[in-house]
Amino acid sequence: MATIHATAIVDAAAELAADVSVSAYALIGVGVQIGAGTTIGPHCVIEGPTQIGRDNRIHAHAVLGGAPQDMKYRGEPTALHIGDRNTIREFCTFNRGTAQDAGTTRVGNDNWVMAYVHLAHDVQLGSHTILANNATLAGHVQVDDWAIVGGLTGVHQFCRIGAHAMTGFQSHVSQDVPPFMTVAGNPLGVHGINAEGLRRRGFSRDRIALIKQMHRLIYRDGLTLDAAKNAITALRGTVDGGDADVLTLLDFLAASTRGIAR
Numbered sequence: 001m002a003t004i005h006a007t008a009i010v011d012a013a014a015e016l017a018a019d020v021s022v023s024a025y026a027l028i029g030v031g032v033q034i035g036a037g038t039t040i041g042p043h044c045v046i047e048g049p050t051q052i053g054r055d056n057r058i059h060a061h062a063v064l065g066g067a068p069q070d071m072k073y074r075g076e077p078t079a080l081h082i083g084d085r086n087t088i089r090e091f092c093t094f095n096r097g098t099a100q101d102a103g104t105t106r107v108g109n110d111n112w113v114m115a116y117v118h119l120a121h122d123v124q125l126g127s128h129t130i131l132a133n134n135a136t137l138a139g140h141v142q143v144d145d146w147a148i149v150g151g152l153t154g155v156h157q158f159c160r161i162g163a164h165a166m167t168g169f170q171s172h173v174s175q176d177v178p179p180f181m182t183v184a185g186n187p188l189g190v191h192g193i194n195a196e197g198l199r200r201r202g203f204s205r206d207r208i209a210l211i212k213q214m215h216r217l218i219y220r221d222g223l224t225l226d227a228a229k230n231a232i233t234a235l236r237g238t239v240d241g242g243d244a245d246v247l248t249l250l251d252f253l254a255a256s257t258r259g260i261a262r
Contacts, residue, residue: 053084068121083109
């Protein structure tokens with residue numbers, strides 16, 4: 001059986017794997033599923049429908065799966081899905097989705113989510129991300145794999161932060177942040193590429209140089225965005241392994257609906 005503290009309340013309809021640990025005064029409601037090896041800290045509240053995968057570490061006072069903070073919400077059966085091996089620190093709040101979007105707020109795998117982080121309805125958080133203390137993601141925000149969101153950063157609804165991008169402390173994100181870029185401030189400015197992060201993830205020197213060249217084409221050479229995209233397309237085949245990076249950036253630019261931070 002799962003290890004459940006005597007003061008915790010777990011609904012009989014909740015589904016907990018055999019080795020889940022639930023600490024004191026936690027409250028787990030109907031429609032909650034928790035996978036093997038996950039630990040639930042004291043005073044956590046988890047409402048359903050919520051699915052939580054394996055080996056997650058959920059710290060004290062987190063509130064997961066609450067109803068979306070959206071005035072259009074009328075009690076539709078929406079959900080929160082959390083993957084595997086995530087660390088979710090104290091006082092985080094993750095809301096369920098809405099019927100106006102996919103209906104599900106999603107969190108991938110291996111994310112490091114620090115204290116007081118808020119994920120609003122329909123957020124799509126990738127894998128291997130870092131969200132520092134008090135990062136606040138509004139509804140329908142998407143954060144791609146390996147992105148870093150700095151402390152006290154606010155992200156406007158429907159914005160997207162690309163793979164390997166990084167936002168600085170107290171950033172105000174109201175437009176899409178392209179992959180690989182480092183942004184900061186209010187108003188938001190682009191200050192280069194996340195070179196150190198790319199090095200830590202094993203990007204070669206040539207690939208990082210290619211990404212720097214793509215940054216220059218968009219932000220330093222005075223080109224229109226269409227001209228910059230054409231120039232970036234021409235870089236395919238120039239660096240071993242670099243075509244994936246070119247496509248990552250081009251696909252992001254093509255899909256952007258709010259315009260990119262420039």
